[in-house]
Every structure is written in C-alpha cells, then in structure tokens.
C-alpha cells in the first residue's frame with residue numbers, strides 16, 4: 031500500500047495524471063477541435079498553404095490525436111457499461127484509425143525522400159543518393175487534337191499520351207523496366223517513379239560551323255539555357271517550337287537587353303557573320319518525381335481502420351436500435 | 367440536334383421541379399396529403415427527365431458525365447432530388463421536401479449559369495478512382511443536404527409548437543452519419559487519385575482544405591450529438607453551419623485562388 035502511495039505521489043506520476051486528466055476531458059477536446067477548425071479556415075484564406083506544413087499546425091493536429099487517445103481510454107469503462115461491447119469496438123477502432131493516420135502524417139513530414147529529376151530520352155541519369163541509374167529508353171507522346179482546349183487554358187499543356195519507358199540500371203546491369211505516366215506511376219522496391227504532368231519538352235543541339243568548317247556543338251536544355259558565342263557575340267536559345275519541323279529563336283544580349291537575331295529551322299541553317307548555325311540532335315525530356323514514403327502503410331492502415339470502425343459502429347447501432355424497437359428481447363445480450 | 371434535346375430536357379426538368387415544389391408547398395400549407403402526393407408524382411416525372419438527360423449526355427460524350435462543372439452540379443441536384451424521392455416513399459417524411467427541394471432547385475439554377483459544352487475526357491481523368499471520388503463526395507453532400515433540410519424542418523415545427531419534430535431531428539442525425547462516411551471515403555479516394563497523378567496525397571489547395579474543414583464540422587456535429595447529447599435546436603444550428611461549409615466548398619472556393627482542382631472547364 032505504502033509503495034503504491036509513494037508512486038501515485040511521485041511528481042512524474044502526478045504530472046502525467048494532470049496531463050491525462052487535462053487531455054481526457056471533453057472540455058479540452060471540444061475547444062481544441064473548434065480551434066483547429068478556426069485555424070484551418072484562417073490559413074486557407076492566406077495566399078499560400080505553407081503554414082499547413084509548419085510544425086505548429088502539425089502539432090495542433092497531434093494534440094487532437096493526444097486528446098482523442100486519452101478520451102477514448104478514459105471512456106472505455108463507460109461505453110462498455112452503457113453501450114456494450116460492440117459500441118466499444120466501433121469507437122476504439124475508429125479512433126485508433128484516426129490516431130494512426132495522424133501519427134502517419136506527422137511521421138511523413140519527417141521521413142522519406144523526394145527527388146525531382148529531368149531525364150532525357152536515350153540517356154542515363156544518375157541521381158546522387160538513389161541506388162540506381164535511370165535510363166529513359168523512350169518517351170511516347172501524343173498531343174490532343176488542335177482546338178481541344180482554349181489555347182490559353184491550363185489544360186492546353188497536357189498530353190493525350192505521355193508514356194515514359196524506363197529501365198532502372200543497378201550495378202551496371204538492367205534491373206527493372208516499366209512504363210510510367212501521370213496516373214500510373216512505376217513502383218519499385220518501395221520507391222515510386224512518376225512523370226510530371228507538365229514538365230515535358232525537347233532538348234537539342236545547336237551546331238555552329240565557321241568558315242573553315244570547324245564545328246562547335248552546344249547542347250541546349252530548356253530548363254537552363256546556355257550562353258555561347260558566335261564570333262564575338264553572346265547568344266542564347268531557349269527552346270524548340272513547332273512539331274514536325276522544328277524552329278528555334280536565336281537571341282543575343284546587348285546591355286542586359288535580349289534581342290532576337292533570327293530563326294534556326296531544322297534543315298535550314300541560319301547564315302550569319304560567316305557562320306552557319308543549324309539544329310543537331312533533338313530528343314525529348316521529361317521530369318520525373320522519384321520518392322519513397324515509409325509512412326504509407328500507416329496511412330493505409332489508419333484509413334482502413336477508420337472506415338471499418340465507422341461501418342462496424344453504424345451496423346451495430348442500428349441492429350441494437352432495431353432490437354429495442356422490435357421484439358423485446360433482452361437488451362443486454364449483445365453477442366457478436 | 368443532341369444539344370437542342372438536351373437543352374429542352376434540362377429546362378423541362380427545372381420546370382417540373384418548380385411546379386412540383388410549388389404544389390408541394392401548397393399541399394403542405396393546406397395540410398392536404400392528396401395534393402402533396404400529386405406534387406410528388408410530378409417530381410418523379412421531373413426526376414425521370416433529369417436521369418434521362420444524364421443518360422443522353424453520357425451516351426453523347428462517351429464517358430460518365432462527371433467532368434465539367436455543369437455535370438457535377440446537375441448530378442448533385444439529381445442525387446438531392448433522388449434522396450428526397452426515396453424519403454417520400456414514407457408519407458410522414460414528406461414535409462422534408464419543403465426544404466430539400468429548394469436545394470435541388472438552387473443547384474439546377476446555378477447550373478444554368480455554367481457552360482453546357484461537352485468536354486473530351488482527359489487521359490488523367492480517365493480513372494475509376496476519380497469517378498469513385500466524385501460520386502462518394504457528391505453522395506456525402508447530398509446526404510448532408512438532407513441533414514440540413516431535416517434540421518430546418520425540425521426548427522420550423524418546433525417554433526410552431528407542432529407535434530413530433532423529433533422525427534426530423536433523428537433523420538438529420540442519421541443522414542449526417544451517412545454524409546460523414548461518404549465524405550470520408552470521398553476525401554480518401556480523392557487523395558489517392560491526386561497521388562497517382564501529381565505525386566502527392568495532399569496539397570492543401572483551397573478545395574482540399576475546405577473539404578477538410580467541412581469534414582471537421584461534420585465530425586463536430588456527430589460528436590456533439592453523441593458525446594454532449596446535443597439535440598434539436600443546437601444540433602440543427604450546427605447542421606446549418608455544415609451546410610454552409612458544403613456550399614462554400616462546392617461553389618465558393620471556385621471564386622477564390624487558382625487551384626489544381628477544378629473541373630475541366
């Protein structure tokens with residue numbers, strides 16, 4: 031008896047008790063939920079959703095989880111006495127599910143990795159940190175027929191088909207091959223490979239030939255266009271235009287101003303100051319998201335438990351009510 | 367040709383709904399069960415036209431008409447009216463229509479403002495998960511519309527000191543539970559679809575955030591009833607707040623910030 035008394039009066043135990051009784055009270059849970067709703071509305075009115083990813087918002091969700099856990103524990107005897115075993119199972123499973131979901135969301139904020147890489151057709155791409163090399167073998171693209179969307183609309187950038195044929199190479203050997211596209215990512219070893227919806231286009235070469243037939247080849251990647259010299263002039267090319275017959279706009283820079291110089295057309299070199307400027311090798315590129323999410327199983331388990339608990343709860347509440355209304359069988363026999 | 371037929375059916379459905387509602391109101395004022403029954407028969411005809419309209423559109427578009435904003439709203443209205451017709455099979459429930467039919471009508475009128483053009487189905491929208499997402503979310507919202515109408519019915523009866531407002535109080539609760547389950551499913555499936563297309567489960571874009579807020583309000587309603595034993599008036603007020611959140615999530619958010627969500631229009 032004495033030892034136990036000592037334990038209950040131990041400051042740590044007392045503190046835990048105080049915390050438990052604070053969080054297991056509806057007087058805490060309800061204001062907490064109301065605060066969460068109000069804060070969520072408040073953040074939703076801001077121009078960016080960044081605050082939703084802040085530690086204190088996640089912390090607020092976490093506190094809801096704590097309160098939900100303690101309350102459920104606190105209420106177990108009461109529910110059992112007043113509402114029976116089936117009600118208890120429903121409530122516990124649902125709340126456990128939501129708790130797992132909250133834990134998963136918080137853990138997800140601290141774990142896993144996510145890379146965004148651009149890969150070019152027929153090239154190997156090394157991503158530091160990934161245990162494989164990405165080989166984009168082919169990028170099959172089909173456009174929507176012209177006039178499907180208003181030219182200015184967001185959708186006009188979308189493709190009817192954008193299949194990335196990918197082989198992952200490990201230790202110099204082809205490892206796995208798959209086709210990935212938006213809506214149908216590739217999954218390998220817990221890692222997801224998903225092509226981005228809108229970052230897709232062409233990489234190409236600009237070939238500069240001087241009077242003596244000497245060639246300079248400039249690779250152009252639209253996401254970081256290079257500056258190169260033609261004779262003495264600094265030049266730039268941003269991207270390719272057109273389908274079928276490609277063109278590229280050549281630009282020069284003068285006192286921080288960008289001025290158009292001419293257009294290079296596929297098969298028709300641009301002649302300028304004794305130089306001949308033409309388009310070389312043209313290839314597609316796409317950007318890929320490569321990520322792993324160790325918390326995914328938690329999210330799935332949480333959702334499943336939550337839904338199962340809800341269905342269970344609903345089923346048994348109705349069965350019980352049906353019984354009370356219908357035949358006057360014993361109210362306490364709640365066999366499963 | 368199709369367009370004209372479609373347009374005719376659309377306005378015919380609205381017309382029948384307006385007549386049915388007017389008739390229903392009158393029957394209710396007079397306390398005439400017979401007149402109410404006639405109103406419901408008219409409503410059935412209107413609903414048949416409505417369903418036929420969706421069928422034609424499905425046939426013509428070659429995919430389930432759940433792509434454009436117009437299609438969403440008209441489908442939502444079809445569910446709302448459908449839910450009422452289901453309830454109206456029991457005579458004692460029929461007063462619900464006085465307040466639920468205007469919700470359906472509001473949606474139909476809102477739809478008249480939207481473009482009726484048929485859009486091709488984008489590759490990324492061609493997904494069972496997405497259809498399931500739209501369907502469950504709309505079912506959830508239709509169920510909450512019932513909670514809303516039942517709560518208003520309750521408040522009305524209570525104020526008039528009429529008998530048995532408890533029927534509508536319980537109806538509101540039960541519908542709320544369905545609404546909550548469907549919205550939960552809708553949010554989960556929506557997140558899964560977004561994950562497969564955009565590579566992330568949750569973006570906190572305004573539509574997502576507001577459906578989460580709506581979900582929290584539904585949650586608060588259910589818990590207030592279950593744990594705090596809120597009933598009647600107080601619960602009804604929460605139900606109305608929940609309904610405002612539904613409408614805002616559904617319509618209002620579209621006028622806010624740019625978002626990934628958005629229908630194809």
Ligand code: HEM
Nearest residue numbers: 059063094097098101105109121124128336343588592593
């Ligand atoms: C914010 C956190 C939450 C708290 C503090 C909380 C608290 C509670 C409490 C105290 C009860 C009553 C148990 C009893 O005495 O019978 C309850 C019931 C219930 N809870 Fe929660 N809960 C929370 C979140 C959730 C969530 C997210 C869900 C569902 C996804 C949920 C589903 C349920 C269900 C289905 C019941 C039975 C209620 C009914 O029949 O209306 N709860 N909750």
